[in-house]
Amino acid sequence: MTPTADVRGMTRRQLLSRATAAGASFVVGAGFVAAPDAAWAYETTHIKPEAFATLVQMARDIYPHDRIPDENYVIAVKGYDTPEMAPAIEAGIAALDAAAQGKGFASYLGTGWERDRVDILRGMEESGFFQMIRGGLVTGLYNQKAVWPIFGYEGESYSQGGYLERGFDDISWL
Amino acid sequence: MAAPFELTDDSVVVIIGTGAGGGVLANELAQKGVSVVSLEAGGRYLPEDYVNDEWESFGQLAWTDPRTTSGDWRVARDFSGLPAWIVKAVGGTTTHWAGASLRFQEHEWKAATTYGPVQGANLLDWPIDAAEMDPWYEKAEAKLGVTRTGGREGLPGNNNYKVFEAGARALGYTEVHTGRMAINSAEYDGRTFCHQTGFCFQGCKWGAKWSSAYTDIPRGEATGNLEVRERCHAARILHDDSGKVTGVEYFDADGNLQMQAARVVCVAGNSFESPRLLLNSASAMFPDGLANSSGQVGRNYMRHMTGSVYATFDKPVRMWRGTTMAGIISDEARHDPSRGFVGGYELETLALGIPFMAAFLDPGAWGREFTSALDAYENMAGMWIVGEDMPQETNRVTLNHDVKDQHGLPVANVHFSDHPNDIAMRNHAYKQGTAVYEAVGATRTFPTPPYPSTHNLGTNRMSENPRDGVVNRWGRAHDVPNLFVSDGSQFTTGAAENPTLTIVALAIRQADHIAREMSAQNL
Ligand SMILES: Cc1cc2nc3c(=O)[nH]c(=O)nc-3n(C[C@H](O)[C@H](O)[C@H](O)COP(=O)(O)OP(=O)(O)OC[C@H]3O[C@@H](n4cnc5c(N)ncnc54)[C@H](O)[C@@H]3O)c2cc1C
Ligand code: SF4
Numbered sequence: 173m174t175p176t177a178d179v180r181g182m183t184r185r186q187l188l189s190r191a192t193a194a195g196a197s198f199v200v201g202a203g204f205v206a207a208p209d210a211a212w213a214y215e216t217t218h219i220k221p222e223a224f225a226t227l228v229q230m231a232r233d234i235y236p237h238d239r240i241p242d243e244n245y246v247i248a249v250k251g252y253d254t255p256e257m258a259p260a261i262e263a264g265i266a267a268l269d270a271a272a273q274g275k276g277f278a279s280y281l282g283t284g285w286e287r288d289r290v291d292i293l294r295g296m297e298e299s300g301f302f303q304m305i306r307g308g309l310v311t312g313l314y315n316q317k318a319v320w321p322i323f324g325y326e327g328e329s330y331s332q333g334g335y336l337e338r339g340f341d342d343i344s345w346l
Numbered sequence: 347m348a349a350p351f352e353l354t355d356d357s358v359v360v361i362i363g364t365g366a367g368g369g370v371l372a373n374e375l376a377q378k379g380v381s382v383v384s385l386e387a388g389g390r391y392l393p394e395d396y397v398n399d400e401w402e403s404f405g406q407l408a409w410t411d412p413r414t415t416s417g418d419w420r421v422a423r424d425f426s427g428l429p430a431w432i433v434k435a436v437g438g439t440t441t442h443w444a445g446a447s448l449r450f451q452e453h454e455w456k457a458a459t460t461y462g463p464v465q466g467a468n469l470l471d472w473p474i475d476a477a478e479m480d481p482w483y484e485k486a487e488a489k490l491g492v493t494r495t496g497g498r499e500g501l502p503g504n505n506n507y508k509v510f511e512a513g514a515r516a517l518g519y520t521e522v523h524t525g526r527m528a529i530n531s532a533e534y535d536g537r538t539f540c541h542q543t544g545f546c547f548q549g550c551k552w553g554a555k556w557s558s559a560y561t562d563i564p565r566g567e568a569t570g571n572l573e574v575r576e577r578c579h580a581a582r583i584l585h586d587d588s589g590k591v592t593g594v595e596y597f598d599a600d601g602n603l604q605m606q607a608a609r610v611v612c613v614a615g616n617s618f619e620s621p622r623l624l625l626n627s628a629s630a631m632f633p634d635g636l637a638n639s640s641g642q643v644g645r646n647y648m649r650h651m652t653g654s655v656y657a658t659f660d661k662p663v664r665m666w667r668g669t670t671m672a673g674i675i676s677d678e679a680r681h682d683p684s685r686g687f688v689g690g691y692e693l694e695t696l697a698l699g700i701p702f703m704a705a706f707l708d709p710g711a712w713g714r715e716f717t718s719a720l721d722a723y724e725n726m727a728g729m730w731i732v733g734e735d736m737p738q739e740t741n742r743v744t745l746n747h748d749v750k751d752q753h754g755l756p757v758a759n760v761h762f763s764d765h766p767n768d769i770a771m772r773n774h775a776y777k778q779g780t781a782v783y784e785a786v787g788a789t790r791t792f793p794t795p796p797y798p799s800t801h802n803l804g805t806n807r808m809s810e811n812p813r814d815g816v817v818n819r820w821g822r823a824h825d826v827p828n829l830f831v832s833d834g835s836q837f838t839t840g841a842a843e844n845p846t847l848t849i850v851a852l853a854i855r856q857a858d859h860i861a862r863e864m865s866a867q868n869l
Contacts, residue, residue, distance in 0.1 A: 234712045237721060290713060306712055314704035314720075315401050324724030325666065325700040328398035330551045334541030335504075340668035343505040345661045346512045346786065 205246070212243040214250060218258035223265040226280050227252070227305070230268065233289045234306050235313055239322050248312035249305070264301030271295055349573035351383050356607035358383045359860065360594050361614060362580040362623065365438020366849045367833035368614030369558025370489070372574070373566035374857030380864060382572045383606055384563075385596050387579040387615075388434035391441065392560055396549030400701045403548035407441055409434040413618065414746045417762040420795050424709035429760040430649075430799040432616055436576055437559025439616065439800075440846070441549045444671035445528040445556065446694055447492040448843035449483050452476040453681055454689075454734070457839040460681060461688040466765055467736035468646055472838040473810040473819040479851060486851035490528035490556040491535055499531040500524045501540060504668030506695045509659070509727040513782035514675045514693075521676035525694065528556040528847075529669060535561070544697065546670035578604075581755055583611055583627040583636055583829070591636075591829045597753045610860060610869055614833040614853075617647065617802035621743045621835060622758040624806070624816075637806070637823035642816050644744055646737035646807050647760065648840040649799040651768040653731045654696060655779030656707065657788035658722040665697040665727050673729075678778060679842045687770040690842045691733025693779055698728065706797050719792060727783060731775040732801070734842045736765035743805050801845050806835040820859045821852065828869055832856055 205225045206213035216224045231245040252261050265280070271292045272280040283289050296302050313319065320327050329335060351358050359375055361368045364386040372384045388407075397403050408431065415422040415429045422429075433439040453460045455476055458469040487495040494500045501524045503511060514522040529546070530539045540554040553560055566572035577599035584605070585591045593607040613620045621644040625635040635643050673695030680690050698706060700723055708716055719726075746759040764772075776793040783791055809815025812824035821836050823829040834849050841848075863869040 235717050236714055237717050239721075293712075306710075310705050311401060311701070315701045320700055323700050323720060324662070324664070326664075327699070329543045329545070329667075330398050330541075334543035334552070335667040336540075336542045338667075339664070340504045340542035340544075341502060341508065343508050343663060346508055 207242055212241070212246065214246050216253050218255050219253050219261050223262045224253065226265045226268065227261060229281055229289070230265075230293070230305060231309055231313070233286060233293060235309055236286065237319075237322070240313075240319055244313065244316055244319050247316060248309055251308070251312065260301070264299075264305070267296065267299070267301065268292065349381070349567070349570055351381060351573055353604060353606050355381070356592070357381055357609050358607070359610040359612060360385065360606055360608040361612045361832065362594065363438055363614035363616065363619070363833060364436050364558060364563060364574060365433070365614065365616060365833065366440050366443075366558065366846045367853045368612065369437060369440065369562045370850050370853040371612060371614065371832045371857050372572050373558075373562035374854055375861060376566035376569045376571035378857065378861040379571060380861055382566070383608075384572065384574045385578045385580050385594065385606070386436050386574060386576050388436060388577065390436040390559070390576050391549065393549065393551045393553045396441070396545075396551050398543065398545045398548060398551070400548065400699050403545075407433045407435050407549065411751050412749055412757045414749055414757060414759045415761070416759060417741070419762045419764065420709070421798050422762070425798045428798045429762075430616075430618060430802055431797060432800070432802065435559070436563060436574060437557045440557040441559055442547050442800075443557075443846060444546050446671050446674070446844040447487065447490055447526050447528045447847040448692070450476065450479070450841040450843055450848060451679065454839065454841035455479075457689070457734070464688060464736060464767060466738060467767065468739045469737060470807070470809055470814055470838050473808060479855075482851040482855040483847065485854050486847055489562075489854070490847065490850065491530055491537075492526050492528050492847070493531050494523065494526045498534065501527055501529060501531045501669060501672045503673065504542060504665075505663050506665035506668070506697050506727050507673035509663055509786055510673050510675070510695050510729055510782065513784075513786040516785035517778075517781055519675050519677045523674060524672045525674045527669070527672050529672065530554045537561075540669060542668035544666050544668050544670065579753060580615070580623055581626065581753060583613075583623065585629065585631065585636070585826070587631075589631060589826060591826055601753070610828045610830065610864070612830040612832045612860075613806075614831070616833055617805045617835040618743050618758040618760060620831060620833055621805040622745065625745050626755055632825070637816055637825045637829060639825050640813055640815060642807060642814070644805050645739045645742045646804040647741040647743055647762060647802070648735050648737055648804040648837065649762065649796075650801045650803075650840055651691060651731070651733040651735040651771050651775075652796040652801075653772050653776060654728060654794040654797075655731070655776060655783065656719075656726055656728040656792040656794055657780070657783030658719065658790045659725045659727070659787060660789055662724050663727045664724060666699055670697055671695055671730070675782070678775070685774055687767045687774065689734035689767070689771065691731055691771055691775050692842055692844075693775070693782070694730045694732060696728045696730035707792060707794055709795070719790070722790070729779055729782070731772065731779060732842065732844060733771050733775060734840050735768045737804055737807070737839060738763075738765055801834070801840070803834045803837040803840045803845060806831045808836045808838045821856050830856060830860065
């Protein structure tokens with residue numbers, strides 16, 4: 173399922189009316205994680221929506237790129253939304269929330285600044301859960317063709333004849 | 347008899363691996379009328395099959411059978427199951443390679459003599475020298491169509507090169523150019539010129555870069571003297587009571603165990619698989635592994651002192667456009683102990699795409715320090731460092747009996763720790779590489795740690811004295827009269843240069859020797 177697919181059959185109002193606020197960037201309803209502006213939504217099937225929303229925030233905090241929309245972080249982690257993986261993810265997120273509570277926040281999503289969340293993540297950097305999520309993101313996020321243009325990377329070039337006639341040596345500022 | 351050959355045909359030369367060493371040797375022998383069976387663990391992929399996509403290409407071509415690691419190198423922590431980035435396919439790692447094709451410097455054939463004793467290093471002179479290799483290098487350069495040799499033009503410089511060159515000149519470096527590359531700058535040998543697509547590591551879809559996959563292999567096959575058996579994994583080399591090898595047991599594409607008889611066996615599976623095969627061929631007569639009376643099989647593993655320097659600027663570079671590695675600074679390649687280390691290093695341009703940059707820039711790193719570097723990817727330039735590393739007896743490939751591959755064979759464990767000379771050289775190179783980019787206004791620089799090994803050398807090394815190494819001056823096993831090593835594992839020392847031109851030159855020379863010895867009935 174693509175993250176945007178759910179939004180289409182539903183007005184923004186309907187979505188919001190079913191939702192409760194769970195954090196800065198997310199609105200979570202019954203089975204739904206969605207952007208507050210309804211730019212995307214993802215219906216979780218195995219992971220609890222609150223936990224999934226936390227996972228998406230965690231992904232962004234590990235590899236923060238302000239020009240990459242949440243949607244791509246959702247795509248990067250939705251592979252964990254399976255019966256096999258859900259218990260481990262929920263346990264990992266519970267540990268994350270517990271760590272946040274230890275620092276006086278209501279939850280991981282209840283923090284205000286990125287630096288508070290990074291601080292929490294630093295504390296669990298060596299854990300298997302953190303390493304699994306971080307490791308998975310290296311390909312899960314950066315191997316999405318949709319994010320490449322954000323970095324300026326042009327990808328495949330053979331079908332366009334390479335760069336011989338398309339600027340392989342066009343640098344002008346040296 | 348024309349290929350294909352019978353399993354029982356004991357007149358054939360069996361070659362294991364079809365990369366730089368094995369692929370060239372197979373063709374050269376076939377051209378001389380020698381019957382050859384090449385066993386290749388991987389499948390066959392040609393330019394039309396290659397993909398301009400880093401991870402997809404990796405999945406298509408890379409060797410991902412299990413291996414294990416130990417030692418204090420960072421690869422053992424960050425990529426514990428992937429000590430090397432090499433290929434399992436017809437053509438071997440010449441599909442992935444970037445094409446930098448440099449001769450050794452004269453003194454590098456005699457490292458022990460030139461450098462003198464280096465504590466903890468197992469240095470040895472090669473039993474051959476520059477004068478002897480000169481004609482073979484010339485043949486290798488002609489085969490590969492190396493630019494800036496034999497009257498062939500250099501490649502044009504791309505954006506990444508222009509930044510590199512401007513910085514180098516500002517620092518006062520003088521040996522700076524677009525490299526001696528096995529990439530056509532003009533049509534050559536029936537292959538087109540480089541179209542600057544920028545995916546040299548993923549297999550050249552134009553065929554502008556030399557690879558044995560679409561040159562030597564099909565040419566050898568066209569003679570009728572070469573049969574390449576794809577997806578056939580050599581498991582064990584057999585021998586008779588006299589200690590001569592008689593054939594090779596292998597798992598065929600269906601996983602069935604076969605035995606190909608042989609008059610001569612040549613091992614060219616790259617520097618992990620070649621010693622692994624010899625060790626897995628231990629017998630009552632050779633209890634420590636075939637050809638291992640010296641105890642040197644698997645030892646002295648070298649991977650070159652490597653590292654990278656990336657830098658970001660306030661304006662775009664777009665380093666990914668064009669050839670991946672066509673740019674070199676050779677000023678630091680000399681031996682000059684006043685720098686605090688023996689041997690030297692080359693600086694070469696290098697570009698990675700975003701997917702690989704994310705994996706390799708600073709493995710394991712996260713947070714804004716890391717992501718802000720990637721955010722500046724469009725404004726990034728990059729170079730690779732390649733220098734001579736010290737052979738150490740304790741850096742070695744051994745069998746890991748606790749981990750088995752899909753055929754039930756013990757896998758290779760690769761143990762590596764840097765020698766202090768390697769570390770001193772790397773630090774010097776980081777400093778110089780950084781200075782190159784700062785000279786042209788870098789806003790930030792990144793001394794990047796070594797990737798999983800692309801150059802793998804030394805694990806069946808060549809020596810004058812059988813006590814010191816595994817093979818003699820022809821690459822023939824000291825202990826076994828009809829067993830040869832034909833890949834980078836026969837390197838006595840690694841020199842500062844990318845190894846493949848030397849592997850190819852040695853293979854051409856070895857083919858000449860084997861054919862001569864066969865007709866003289868000495869083999
Ligand atoms: C990304 C990259 C860039 C590189 N760039 C350069 C460069 O610019 N210049 C340079 O000089 N070098 C470069 N290299 C290194 C170069 O590719 C190698 O030095 C060279 O290919 C090694 O040749 P080889 O014959 O030893 O092994 P390979 O070319 O690796 O061939 C070994 C073959 O043996 C097969 N094999 C192994 N075990 C078995 C078995 N048991 N049975 C059957 N088959 C088996 C493998 O599948 C493989 O096909 C690069 C390497 C990489 C990965
Ligand atoms: S840049 Fe040139 S050599 Fe490299 S893959 Fe493209 S065409 Fe081939």
